[in-house]
Every structure is written in C-alpha cells, then in structure tokens.
Amino acid sequence: MCKEIYTDIEAHKTAYLVRLKRLLTQPSISSQGVGLGETADLLTGMLRSLGFKVEQVPIDGPPVIVAQMEGKRPERLLFYNHYDVQPVDPLEEWTTPPFEPTVREGKLYARGAADNKGAIAARLGAIESYLRVHGSLPVGLTWIIEGEEEIGSPHLHQFVESQRELLEGAIGCVWEAGGKNARDRYEIALGCKGMLYLELRVKGAARDLHSAMAATVVNPAWRLLWALNSIKGPDGAIRIPGFYDDVRPPTDAQRQALAEWEYPEEEVRALLGIDAFLDGLTGMALKERLIFAPTCNIDGFHAGYAGPGSKTVLPARAYAKVDFRLVPDQRPERVVEQLREHLDRAGFDDVEIVWWNGEAPAAGDPDHPFVKVAVRTAEVVYGHRPTVLPMMAGTGPVHLLCGQFGVPIVTAGIGYADSRGHAPNENIRLEDFYEGVRYIATLLAYLDRSDPERL
Amino acid sequence: MCKEIYTDIEAHKTAYLVRLKRLLTQPSISSQGVGLGETADLLTGMLRSLGFKVEQVPIDGPPVIVAQMEGKRPERLLFYNHYDVQPVDPLEEWTTPPFEPTVREGKLYARGAADNKGAIAARLGAIESYLRVHGSLPVGLTWIIEGEEEIGSPHLHQFVESQRELLEGAIGCVWEAGGKNARDRYEIALGCKGMLYLELRVKGAARDLHSAMAATVVNPAWRLLWALNSIKGPDGAIRIPGFYDDVRPPTDAQRQALAEWEYPEEEVRALLGIDAFLDGLTGMALKERLIFAPTCNIDGFHAGYAGPGSKTVLPARAYAKVDFRLVPDQRPERVVEQLREHLDRAGFDDVEIVWWNGEAPAAGDPDHPFVKVAVRTAEVVYGHRPTVLPMMAGTGPVHLLCGQFGVPIVTAGIGYADSRGHAPNENIRLEDFYEGVRYIATLLAYLDRSDPERL
Numbered sequence: 001m002c003k004e005i006y007t008d009i010e011a012h013k014t015a016y017l018v019r020l021k022r023l024l025t026q027p028s029i030s031s032q033g034v035g036l037g038e039t040a041d042l043l044t045g046m047l048r049s050l051g052f053k054v055e056q057v058p059i060d061g062p063p064v065i066v067a068q069m070e071g072k073r074p075e076r077l078l079f080y081n082h083y084d085v086q087p088v089d090p091l092e093e094w095t096t097p098p099f100e101p102t103v104r105e106g107k108l109y110a111r112g113a114a115d116n117k118g119a120i121a122a123r124l125g126a127i128e129s130y131l132r133v134h135g136s137l138p139v140g141l142t143w144i145i146e147g148e149e150e151i152g153s154p155h156l157h158q159f160v161e162s163q164r165e166l167l168e169g170a171i172g173c174v175w176e177a178g179g180k181n182a183r184d185r186y187e188i189a190l191g192c193k194g195m196l197y198l199e200l201r202v203k204g205a206a207r208d209l210h211s212a213m214a215a216t217v218v219n220p221a222w223r224l225l226w227a228l229n230s231i232k233g234p235d236g237a238i239r240i241p242g243f244y245d246d247v248r249p250p251t252d253a254q255r256q257a258l259a260e261w262e263y264p265e266e267e268v269r270a271l272l273g274i275d276a277f278l279d280g281l282t283g284m285a286l287k288e289r290l291i292f293a294p295t296c297n298i299d300g301f302h303a304g305y306a307g308p309g310s311k312t313v314l315p316a317r318a319y320a321k322v323d324f325r326l327v328p329d330q331r332p333e334r335v336v337e338q339l340r341e342h343l344d345r346a347g348f349d350d351v352e353i354v355w356w357n358g359e360a361p362a363a364g365d366p367d368h369p370f371v372k373v374a375v376r377t378a379e380v381v382y383g384h385r386p387t388v389l390p391m392m393a394g395t396g397p398v399h400l401l402c403g404q405f406g407v408p409i410v411t412a413g414i415g416y417a418d419s420r421g422h423a424p425n426e427n428i429r430l431e432d433f434y435e436g437v438r439y440i441a442t443l444l445a446y447l448d449r450s451d452p453e454r455l
Numbered sequence: 456m457c458k459e460i461y462t463d464i465e466a467h468k469t470a471y472l473v474r475l476k477r478l479l480t481q482p483s484i485s486s487q488g489v490g491l492g493e494t495a496d497l498l499t500g501m502l503r504s505l506g507f508k509v510e511q512v513p514i515d516g517p518p519v520i521v522a523q524m525e526g527k528r529p530e531r532l533l534f535y536n537h538y539d540v541q542p543v544d545p546l547e548e549w550t551t552p553p554f555e556p557t558v559r560e561g562k563l564y565a566r567g568a569a570d571n572k573g574a575i576a577a578r579l580g581a582i583e584s585y586l587r588v589h590g591s592l593p594v595g596l597t598w599i600i601e602g603e604e605e606i607g608s609p610h611l612h613q614f615v616e617s618q619r620e621l622l623e624g625a626i627g628c629v630w631e632a633g634g635k636n637a638r639d640r641y642e643i644a645l646g647c648k649g650m651l652y653l654e655l656r657v658k659g660a661a662r663d664l665h666s667a668m669a670a671t672v673v674n675p676a677w678r679l680l681w682a683l684n685s686i687k688g689p690d691g692a693i694r695i696p697g698f699y700d701d702v703r704p705p706t707d708a709q710r711q712a713l714a715e716w717e718y719p720e721e722e723v724r725a726l727l728g729i730d731a732f733l734d735g736l737t738g739m740a741l742k743e744r745l746i747f748a749p750t751c752n753i754d755g756f757h758a759g760y761a762g763p764g765s766k767t768v769l770p771a772r773a774y775a776k777v778d779f780r781l782v783p784d785q786r787p788e789r790v791v792e793q794l795r796e797h798l799d800r801a802g803f804d805d806v807e808i809v810w811w812n813g814e815a816p817a818a819g820d821p822d823h824p825f826v827k828v829a830v831r832t833a834e835v836v837y838g839h840r841p842t843v844l845p846m847m848a849g850t851g852p853v854h855l856l857c858g859q860f861g862v863p864i865v866t867a868g869i870g871y872a873d874s875r876g877h878a879p880n881e882n883i884r885l886e887d888f889y890e891g892v893r894y895i896a897t898l899l900a901y902l903d904r905s906d907p908e909r910l
Contacts, residue, residue, distance in 0.1 A: 206728025210849035214752035273661025297669035304755035393667035
C-alpha cells in the first residue's frame with residue numbers, strides 16, 4: 001500500500017542521510033551544557049522547512065521544541081524525541097571522533113546516532129516523503145523534542161504544566177528509544193519504569209581522624225552501611241514499610257506480552273560478562289523481575305581512603321547515591337516519604353536524604369488499538385512479528401508526558417543490540433535507518449484509514 | 456642528683472636545637488620513598504659522632520639503623536624510634552614549609568618535629584651530655600631506628616628474624632611516641648593495640664552497567680555492604696565467630712592504671728567536633744572501650760559514581776578498606792582466618808580478602824620495675840605524677856620488637872595535645888624538647904644505681 005512512498009524514500013536516501021549527519025555533527029551534551037541552543041535552532045530550521053509550525057518553549061533548562069502540523073482528520077498524534085546526547089568520554093576509545101559521523105561497513109558511527117538523532121532524522125524523512133506523495137498528513141501531529149532527557153528531564157514538568165492541552169486527547173505517541181534486540185527482532189516498548197534518585201549522607205567528626213579513635217567516635221561509613229542494610233537485605237527484598245503497597249500487578253494482557261517478549265538471555269549474559277543472572281533467574285521469572293519488579297540500586301558509595309595500600313583513617317563523611325526503579329502505581333514522592341519515616345523509626349535520623357530526581361512509572365496496554373496498529377505496521381515493514389514489552393526496565397518521562405493523560409506510547413527506535421548507546425563508538429546500521437524511515441511512513445499510512453474508531 | 460648534667464644541657468641547648476633542625480630539614484617520607492637513605496646516613500653520622508657503633512641492617516624496605524654502645528654494667532637497654540615521617544599534604548595548609556623548621560612563639564614547626572625526630576634529637580642530646588659528665592653510659596644501649604613506621608613497619612619482621620639477640624634479654628625499651636595530654640600532664644604508655652588491615656573486594660559484571668539492569672544483575676556494592684554488615688551490626692559487636700575468644704581481660708594493675716589514667720573528655724570532644732562519644736560513653740566505660748576493646752573500622756568504601764548530581768549506574772566493582780585494632784592475645788593471622796571462614800559460611804565467598812598488614816598487640820604491666828623507674832623519673836623531671844596508659848589505642852611494632860621477648864616498653868615523647876602529628880603545621884614547644892632531653896638524661900642516671908635487682 002505504500003509503494004509510492006517507498007519509491008520516494010529510495011530516491012531521497014542520500015538526502016536523508018546527509019540530514020542525519022548534519023544533526024550528528026552538532027554536539028548537544030545536556031550534562032555539560034554543550035551546544036543545546038544551536039541544536040534546538042538547527043532542528044527548528046529542519047522542521048520549518050517541512051512545513052511545521054515550530055515553537056521553542058522556554059523552561060529552566062534548554063527549550064522544548066514543539067512542532068505542529070494539521071492533518072486531514074481532527075485526531076492528533078504525538079511524537080516524542082530528545083535532542084540532547086550523552087557525554088562522549090572516554091574519548092580515546094572512539095575509533096573516529098564522536099561528532100564527525102563516519103560510515104564504515106554499512107554502519108554510521110557518531111554520538112547520538114542511535115540515541116536518538118537517527119530516529120529524529122528517520123521521522124523527518126518519513127514525513128517529507130509522506131507529504132510529497134500525499135500532500136498532507138492523515139492526522140494532526142504534535143512533535144515534542146526536549147533537550148534534557150539524558151539528565152532525567154528535570155524541568156520538563158514546567159513544560160507540561162503550561163502546555164497540557166498539547167498532550168491531552170492525543171490518540172497515541174510515537175516514543176523514542178529502542179530498535180532491534182540481540183536476535184535482530186524488532187521490539188516495541190509501551191512504557192517505562194519510574195525512578196527516584198537520592199543521595200544519602202552521614203556526617204561524623206569535624207574531620208578525618210586516626211582510626212584508633214574508631215573505638216569511641218562514630219564512623220559515618222558504618223552508619224550509612226547499616227542504614228542501607230535496613231533498606232534492603234541480602235534477600236533483595238526492599239524493607240521500607242509500605243514500599244510494595246502501591247505495586248499494581250500486571251494485567252493479563254501485559255503478562256501475556258511479557259511471556260511472548262523475546263529476551264535473549266545467553267546473548268545478554270555474554271555481553272555483560274556474567275555467568276548467571278541475580279538469584280539464578282531465568283525464563284519468565286527473569287523477565288518478570290526485570291520488567292515488573294521495583295528495584296533499589298546503589299549507584300555509588302564513597303567514604304574515606306581510596307588510594308593504594310593502607311591508610312588508617314576514621315572518615316568524617318560518607319555518601320551513597322541510590323536509585324529506586326518504580327513500577328505502577330508507585331510514586332517517587334511517596335517513596336521518599338516512606339524512606340524518611342523508615343530511617344527515622346529504624347534509628348537512622350542521622351542519615352540525610354538529598355533528592356536528585358524522580359519520575360513516575362507508566363506501563364502500556366498491549367491490547368490498545370494504537371499499539372495494535374504499531375505492531376501490525378512493524379510486521380509489514382520488518383517482515384516478522386515484533387516482540388512487545390509492556391514496560392522498559394529503564395526510565396523516561398512517559399508518565400509525565402503521556403501516561404497521566406491516558407495517552408498510549410509505542411517506541412520506534414532504529415538501534416540494534418550493538419548500537420552502544422551512552423558508550424564509545426555509538427552506531428547504527430544504515431539499513432536499520434532506512435527501515436526506520438519506512439516504518440514511520442507506513443505507520444502514518446495506516447493511520448489514514450477511514451475508521452477513526454479503530455484508534 | 457643530675458645538677459651537673461642539667462647544667463651541661465643548658466649550655467648546649469642551641470647545639471641540640473641546631474641538630475634537631477638539621478634532622479627536620481631532611482625529608483624522609485616512607486609512603487612516598489622520599490629521602491630515606493639520606494636520612495639514614497645523616498643519623499648514622501650523628502650517632503657515630505657520639506661514639507656509637509652503627510650498622511644499617513638491610514631489609515626489603517629502607518635499612519634499620521642499629522646503634523650500640525657499651526655501658527658500665529652488663530645490662531642492656533633498648534631505644535626505639537623511626538626516621539620516617541608522614542606525607543605533608545595538604546601542603547597549602549602549612550604556614551611555613553614542612554621541611555624548613557621554623558620557630559614561632561616558642562614553638563618549632565616542621566614535619567616530624569613531634570613524630571618523632573624531636574624525640575630522636577632529645578635522646579641524642581641527653582646521651583651527649585650524659586657522656587660529657589659521666590664518661591660512659593650506666594648500662595649498654597641498643598638504639599633501633601627504623602624507616603617504615605609510618606606505613607606499618609611492613610618489613611621489620613625481617614630485621615627481627617636476623618637480629619633476635621639484639622632484643623632478647625634487654626631490661627626495657629624507651630619507645631617513641633606520646634608526650635603531654637590536653638591538660639599538659641605527662642603521659643607514659645606501655646604498649647599498643649595490634650592491627651589487621653585488609654581490603655575487601657567484590658566483582659560484578661564486566662563493566663559498569665545502566666542501573667536498569669540492577670533488577671537482574673548482581674551489584675557488588677550491595678554484596679560488600681551486606682558482607683560488612685555480617686561482620687559488624689548496628690550494636691557495634693563484631694560478629695565473626697571466635698573473634699573475642701582470644702581477648703585476655705586486663706590485669707588488676709592495668710585496670711587500676713586505666714582508672715588513674717587522665718582522659719580529658721571535654722577537650723577531646725571539642726578537638727574532634729563531636730557532641731558525644733560513641734554510644735554516649737563516658738568515664739571508665741569510655742576509657743575501657745578506647746584502650747581495651749578491639750575494633751573493626753571502615754577506612755574506606757568505594758563503588759560506582761561519586762560525581763555531582765545523579766548518574767544511574769550499576770557498578771562493576773566495590774572496594775572497602777577495613778582495619779581491626781586487636782587487643783592481647785588476639786593475632787592478625789588468626790583473625791583473617793576467622794574472617795574468611797565467617798564470610799564463606801555466611802554466603803559471601805564472592806568477597807575477596809587482600810591482606811595489607813598486621814601487627815600483634817602488646818599491653819604493658821604498670822607494676823614492672825622498669826615502668827616504675829620511668830614513672831619516678833617523670834615525676835622528678837616534670838614536677839607531677841605522670842598518667843600511665845597500659846596500652847595505646849594506636850598501633851606500633853611493640854609486640855614484634857619487645858612484647859614477644861618479654862621486654863617492657865615506656866613511651867618517651869616530647870609532643871603535646873596540639874602537636875598535630877600527621878597533620879599540617881606539626882609542631883613542638885621548645886620547652887618540651889629541652890624537658891625531653893632532661894627526662895632521658897635523668898632516666899639514664901636512675902639506671903646508674905647500684906641495685907640491678909630493681910630492674
């Protein structure tokens with residue numbers, strides 16, 4: 001049904017790749033404040049040249065780009081992407097410079113190629129070809145591209161507060177992220193775990209002391225260690241009273257999707273360099289833990305002497321960074337309250353809590369009509385039935401932008417198992433990029449059906 | 456009885472201070488391998504010029520200096536000191552450079568002034584004046600000066616193995632360290648706690664991972680934390696089976712000395728910047744914990760991200776440095792065995808133990824005749840009864856050099872409460888230095904009595 005569009009895409013392959021390379025040449029590192037305004041302007045120009053009405057909505061971080069275009073029908077679709085990328089270090093491990101996009105053996109290497117400028121460029125190409133063939137989009141499109149995703153979208157709530165009407169009532173959102181799994185099977189995710197990221201701090205004496213004083217002076221490293229042990233013990237269960245109260249079990253449809261979701265255990269173990277998963281998990285139990293279990297992870301623990309050999313010191317300070325991944329219907333603000341109450345009751349009122357960020361979880365419904373369209377589209381374009389993940393183990397602002405408004409999401413990424421997002425030599429396969437262009441164009445075509453009830 | 460000697464000391468004050476300054480001008484940082492050979496040679500020259508027979512005994516670290524001189528009587532006394540000092544950082548906190556000894560307001564500032572080149576120079580001065588007045592020493596003297604005390608004397612056992620006859624049968628040892636307490640009362644210590652210094656290491660995946668993987672991949676920081684919690688819980692008791700089995704309760708004389716030992720709680724709390732001691736300890740209970748209780752201290756705990764803000768990472772490695780301070784009759788090699796057994800039994804065979812160093816404990820007998828002579832001498836020289844500590848909370852090679860041969864020790868330092876050993880602006884009061892010269896000379900004179908049975 002999309003023959004004409006595919007022909008147009010084929011004819012413009014080079015132009016679409018050139019546009020992607022232009023995007024990749026522009027650094028945009030949110031954690032370091034590098035090139036964000038320039039990237040927002042570059043994208044704004046590209047979107048306008050396709051006919052979008054574009055606005056840069058100011059927030060306390062880099063602006064949120066909102067591009068809008070009317071469609072033939074009144075329904076409105078959302079696209080979500082981010083224009084920021086991760087830092088490039090360690091730079092010495094890159095074969096070619098991270099902001100000089102380079103093609104080698106059918107792969108395009110550059111920071112952001114997979115996460116997620118490749119997906120942005122694929123969408124731009126799909127829309128350009130679609131408009132050239134059909135003259136207008138099937139439904140209205142609101143494309144939101146933020147610049148702080150890689151640092152946890154700390155100011156995106158400001159955008160949502162002032163622009164709720166852009167989000168409410170959309171038929172669905174084509175989210176960023178993802179692609180093909182370690183067996184090259186296309187994967188669609190429908191949501192994200194939430195997160196609470198905290199720092200715990202304990203103070204001892206005014207300065208580091210000779211460790212002979214440990215007999216009679218408090219050691220903040222021990223205090224912090226015991227506090228963390230009171231939060232999670234060796235059995236892995238989180239001991240904060242009430243923590244699991246808000247956990248909603250997955251629906252039958254979600255569980256069914258999880259059972260069908262392909263998780264290549266052997267390939268993942270090899271990639272991570274581990275002999276076995278935690279607690280010897282495998283099969284459905286492994287998938288359930290990964291996708292539907294909340295976690296409490298130590299991201300960092302630092303106290304005292306870290307140099308070579310021995311130094312006998314009683315540290316004056318101890319710090320831990322801790323993240324909780326949350327599942328529906330847990331809320332970060334509720335968990336931090338429960339944690340404070342727990343620590344106080346357990347005798348750890350000397351443990352200070354610093355809140356770094358929090359995002360609510362959002363799981364998707366595999367039976368939602370919008371999801372079914374995305375799955376059917378993938379089957380046509382990729383030539384196999386995609387594997388569907390009701391919720392990712394990772395976190396993104398899905399609840400903030402879509403979940404809280406009842407808008408379903410489907411990821412549409414162009415990465416593959418060896419894309420090395422966030423790592424040196426990030427790359428995509430060019431064929432995946434062009435397939436991604438066709439996927440978005442085909443999805444638009446499917447939405448051009450006469451029966452709006454379907455969505 | 457020492458009038459002639461005191462007059463001689465008074466006449467040579469400047470010369471003794473000049474010699475001390477020369478020692479302090481020579482850096483000798485064992486942990487950084489700076490200036491150790493030069494310092495050994497400098498001291499060898501000084502000792503020879505007083506008439507000592509001096510040898511530099513080679514070990515796998517800087518040489519041990521052994522200086523010997525015959526006495527009028529066949530009995531033999533030991534002196535113990537070390538010629539190495541602590542590193543000087545943070546350099547910017549020094550008012551004058553650490554190796555440019557400077558007198559300000561009656562105080563001499565330099566690295567090593569208190570710990571312990573000042574004590575070495577005081578002993579040199581005392582011997583010089585004693586010999587000038589009396590022609591020979593009352594008893595034979597073997598002076599051992601090592602160059603690795605500040606890094607835990609890791610090779611001193613090699614010296615002991617080859618030179619046991621230097622140590623066996625001595626009537627006593629004048630140890631390094633110490634001086635006056637926070638109320639300017641002279642203090643004599645008779646031993647040291649032992650130590651076991653370990654590093655515990657846990658490995659996880661091949662590299663740091665996205666923290667979403669924490670649901671299904673082991674976190675070495677949690678493993679290490681739980682392992683440490685299994686070693687010591689919030690009540691402070693050490694949970695390693697058998698750990699307390701070898702603890703010998705203090706004798707009545709040691710307990711009596713401890714009761715009389717002056718510990719200026721208020722001044723110490725102010726100095727450390729703490730409101731209260733551990734568990735609200737005070738009085739005799741505080742002193743018993745500090746001096747007679749073994750400890751397990753976290754010197755350092757490091758895993759994962761330590762930078763600003765949040766980074767969601769599942770660390771690949773976790774490290775902790777831990778020291779145990781041991782009391783008679785605990786032994787470091789026994790404790791490390793017990794720890795390995797405990798960790799294996801508790802399910803932590805993934806925790807690797809790296810042994811950095813170990814020293815056995817040694818407590819002294821306050822009723823020993825040699826101790827009584829040192830106390831009586833101090834009473835005469837300092838004009839008040841000294842406070843006596845059966846064992847220090849810190850560690851030194853007392854057991855290795857003296858304890859195992861039944862040789863009693865007494866410390867004879869020239870520091871005071873604000874001497875800042877190991878810290879910037881280390882200093883001594885000049886008057887304490889000259890008092891220290893008189894103390895050693897007087898002690899030699901007391902040993903010149905006719906009744907060898909007394910010792």
